[in-house]
Amino acid sequence: MRTHLAVVGLGYIGLPLSLALCERGETVIGVDIDQRKVDELRAGITHVMEPYRGEPLEILLRRHLASGRFSVTTSLSEAAKLASVFLVTVGLPVAGDVVDKSPLLACARDLATVLSPGDLVLIRSTLVPGMMEQDIVPVLASGSGLVPGKDFQVAYAPERVAEGRAMEEFQTLDVVVSGLTDACCQRAMDVLGRLTDGQLHKTSLRVAELSKVVENAQRDVNIALAHELKLVAEQHGVDVYELIRMANTHPRVQLLEPNLGVGGFCIPNAYAYLAASISSEELIPLFSLARQINLTAPHRAARQLDEALRQAGKRLSGARVAVIGLGMKDGSNDIRQSPAVHFAEILAERGATVTAFDPTVEPYFPFQAPSLEDCLADADAVAVAAWQAEFDAAPWPALLEGARQPLVVLDLKRRLVQRLQAADWQIRGDTHLPYVAISARRLQASHDCAMEMVP
Known part of the structure; x- marks a missing residue:
């Protein structure tokens, strides 16, 4: 008897989903085509930042690997020997405004070849509305030789969790559920009801896709x-x-x-x-x-930084700018379409010498510095782009000793400014420009948005 659940796609959504199911007592086999990722996961290594009840995701991964509740493979046929339910989390990349359906459709074609009567395919990816009926169901039908809704079941329940809270939200949020038939929808609700304490809302495929x-x-x-x-x-x-x-x-x-x-x-x-x-x-x-x-928000921030540097008697072109954080949001190491990365690239295009540091992002970009100290050394400006937990305890006054004066600070939410204030630095600045400030050990620029910082 096939008692496992198979989760297909083990990225920022698929891996937390797998481990959330394990936390609920399910036995899960994860499937991903990336051999390197699968090897790392088997070794208990993941780069997905997803804390849960005070523990990092990596600890949960190792625990459920050791217990046998979680296993990983690159083979759908291997998963099909153990599972009759397939939860698919493969995404649709976008280049410009063009959606690439091919990764998910390729997954559907491969999945179709291993389907057996009585199986459930539950798509959890975000879709172009209409894809279930127009693309996915026909692909599953043609590749399997089975009749969808009769020989096997097809359902759609989009995930709606936030990265960084996925483990918790998979188990607490309401879920919108739809199926090709009523029986398909009910089967999916039975599976998802074991995962979440939230309500399950039944609707049509198209409404679920649109929602x-x-x-x-x-x-x-x-x-x-x-x-x-x-x-x-x-x-x-x-x-x-x-x-x-x-x-x-x-x-x-x-x-x-x-x-x-x-x-x-x-x-x-x-x-x-x-x-x-x-x-x-x-x-x-x-x-x-x-x-x-x-x-265009990162472009506007770059223009504001340029203007602040001019007010300090400097220019963005030729300035050394330290960018703090590269994740797509605070507390995240996900750099997909990250505005922080985009901002750093814009600054470099405008002639700035950019150094960036994020303790959660592996070396990937040429402008990344090995440490916060190296990032801030000789900086003309500091831009707080994404805040990580490690920055809370950083000795900011000491780190800024090596910065060039006057120092321009782009700090939209005043995290850095607040820490300098807490260290008894005297700060003066316009209240309507909380995100741009100019600092100096001695008052070197008599402008409205100048900040004089004296330890």
Whole structure:
């Protein structure tokens, strides 16, 4: 009897999903075509940052490998010997605004060859709405020689977790579930009901596909609104974070705070998925505009840094800029479409000498420094792009001893500035420019947004 669950695709979603299922008492076989990743996972090594109940994901991985609840393979046929349920998390890459369906469809073709009567294929990837009926179901049918909905079951339940909280949210969030038939949907609900304590919401395939894309697109729009509010606040000479805090005291207002941009896989790709499913992109101009606002946010930050350097008597071209953090958001080592990486590349294109440090991101970019100290040495400017836990305990005043004065700081959420204040540095700066500051041991620039830092 095949009692395992198979999770196909072991990335930022698939691996936490696998281990969340193990935490719920399931026996899981993970499948990935990347032999190096599979070898690392078998050795108990993962680069996915996903804490759970005070432990890193790697500890859970090793525990469930040792217990036999989790195993890993590159072979779907091997998985099919143990599992009759296949949860697929293979994503759809986007280049520009063009969605590449080929990785998921290739997975569906390979999966079709190992299906047996009574199996369940449960797709959890974010899709271009319409793909289940137009692409995936036909591929599974033709490759297996079986009748979907009769000989085997097909369902769709998009994941909606946030990286960094996936282990918890897989087990607590409500899930939207759909199936090719009522029986398909019920089978999927039976499986997912063993994973989550949240409610299961039954709907049609098309609504389920659209709901996930709309959830992500809505966040894209909300983040774009935050970036626009930052510009409005600057025009009025007020602190944008104070503005947002006051507006959010209304029970029906939930504004987000601006940051360097939007990264990762889900939110930046939502517009492309939605646009690919309709007859004309002109039908959704709001989503298109929000995408452009968020995509250009790192460019706006670079211009602001350039202006601040000019006010300090320097120029971006030729300046040494230290970029702190490279993950796509705070606390993440995911660099897919990371605005921090984009920002660093823009600075380099404008002639700056960029050094960047992120303790969670393996050496990959030519501008990465081996340590925070090396990153900050001789810097004309420091840009806080993504905050990691290691930065909390860093001796910032001592580290900035080697920076060039006056020092320009781009710190959108004031994390670095607050730590310098806590170290009794005297800081002076415009309240409506919390994200740009100029520091000096001695007052060297008499400008409105100057900061004089004296230990």
